[in-house]
Every structure is written in structure tokens, then in C-alpha cells.
Amino acid sequence: MPPSLAAIVERSLDKTAGRRFQNGADLARALEALEPGAPVTLPPRPKGWRRSSSVMVALAALAIGLALGVTRRPSRVEVEVGGRTPPPVPEVPAPPPPPALGAHPDLPGEITREVTRELRQHLQKSIPRAGTMGLVTGARALERANRTGRAEELLRRSSDPVARLELFLLQRRAGRQEAARAELREFAKTLLRGEWPAPLVRACLGEIEDQAAIAAAGDADERCEAEYYLGRLHERDDVGRARRHLEKAAFEDCDQADFAREELALLQSR
Numbered sequence: 001m002p003p004s005l006a007a008i009v010e011r012s013l014d015k016t017a018g019r020r021f022q023n024g025a026d027l028a029r030a031l032e033a034l035e036p037g038a039p040v041t042l043p044p045r046p047k048g049w050r051r052s053s054s055v056m057v058a059l060a061a062l063a064i065g066l067a068l069g070v071t072r073r074p075s076r077v078e079v080e081v082g083g084r085t086p087p088p089v090p091e092v093p094a095p096p097p098p099p100a101l102g103a104h105p106d107l108p109g110e111i112t113r114e115v116t117r118e119l120r121q122h123l124q125k126s127i128p129r130a131g132t133m134g135l136v137t138g139a140r141a142l143e144r145a146n147r148t149g150r151a152e153e154l155l156r157r158s159s160d161p162v163a164r165l166e167l168f169l170l171q172r173r174a175g176r177q178e179a180a181r182a183e184l185r186e187f188a189k190t191l192l193r194g195e196w197p198a199p200l201v202r203a204c205l206g207e208i209e210d211q212a213a214i215a216a217a218g219d220a221d222e223r224c225e226a227e228y229y230l231g232r233l234h235e236r237d238d239v240g241r242a243r244r245h246l247e248k249a250a251f252e253d254c255d256q257a258d259f260a261r262e263e264l265a266l267l268q269s270r
Contacts, residue, residue: 012134161187188201225255228260
């Protein structure tokens, strides 16, 4: 990802409200200033995640503290104060020898290693996911600012299936259904047929039924994702069906929940 786009994503996701873009127009202007043609390359999109980074870091610190607290032995310290030497600190008995083969392992050390592994995996998954959602947020802001062509260009640079679904829906909304289907069908050839979100892409192309795509979802995040994009798919030809899908996504705790609420508000205003 170009540094300039990474900076925009980081600002969009800043926890402090005053540091984020204050409205879609500000974000659109920042995206417009990006160098045209700069590639956007994101790692493969993970299946989803729910654990907070702050909780994981706290667990890591706690586990490391436990490990250090158990294994540390106080040493004899002599401090000269006014020519006097305080009495020596009593020696703490040495810890027991390591357990024999087949006995219980050193639990604090195991906890430290396990939490460290989980923290590393969590960061590897959350960073590319945040990048994709930042890309989608930027494209939606550009669309609202009537810069549809710029939004399409931004989404087309990404190889993430979520970005390509957004591109497909953006093209449909602009009235270019056939071009949208042709481009998404070509992209679908690069996806592994049995892996998510290939079933969702096939449903958007009309190759399988909506319920088959939802049934193929492996967890709550993927089901929420399916409900959102299927709702977007039917927003023009079947408003009632679109509303039912979007309502399910809006009540979930997933990346697309806020987008689903925005789309429901648009449907309500029709």
C-alpha cells in the first residue's frame, strides 16, 4: 500500500475523534490528492476476528509478568548509608528443580509463549482487514461526493474480494450492470471455489441462490457479510428482500454493520 494511502487509512481509524476526518468531503479530498495509478496491494483477507488488540496486549503483559514473578530470585544487595551496612537480606530458598519428563510443563512460560503467538496472529489478521475497510470507506465517500470514477479506480487497484464486490455494486448503481457482471465474473476465476467469499461472489453473479451463499458462511462475521452484500444486491429490484438482508447485518457486530445501517436509511428515504 502506498504510504500516502496508509496515512489516510490510519487517520480514518484514529481512536480520537478530533484527529479523524470530520466528514466524507474531507476524506474524499484526501483521496483525490493521491497519486494516480499507485498500486494498492493488501495481504490476503482473513476470515474475521473479534479479540481486541488492547486486551491481547494486556494479556501478554500479564503473562510475562507472571513468568518473571515466578522465576525471579532476589539477590543480596548491600547499600552503604552513613557508614553503616544494613543487615543482609535473607536468602530465599532456590526454586524446585525442573519437572521430570512427562510432568506438567512450566505454566507461566507456556502462557507467555501462547499469548505471544495469539497476539502475533491477531495483528497479522487485523491490519490487512483494517486496510480493506479503510479502502471501502474511502470509496463510499468518493461516491457520495459524485466522484464515482475515482472510487472505481481506487477499488479496482485492490485484489481483495470485498473491494471487488464494492466495485461491482458501485458499477450497478451507476447503471452499468453488464460491465459490472463481466468484470466480477473475470475476477471470480482467481478465487478458490470452496473458500469464502467465493460463494458470496457466485450469488452476486446469480450462479447460486442467496440461502446457499449464507449457508456456506463459516462464522457469524461471514454470515453478516453475506447478509449485507445480498441486501445491496437486491436494493433496486426487490426493496423488501433487500431490507430483510440489511436488517440482519445491521444487528450484528461485524465490519459491515454500520454500512448496513446507512443503506437501510437510504431505503427508508425512498
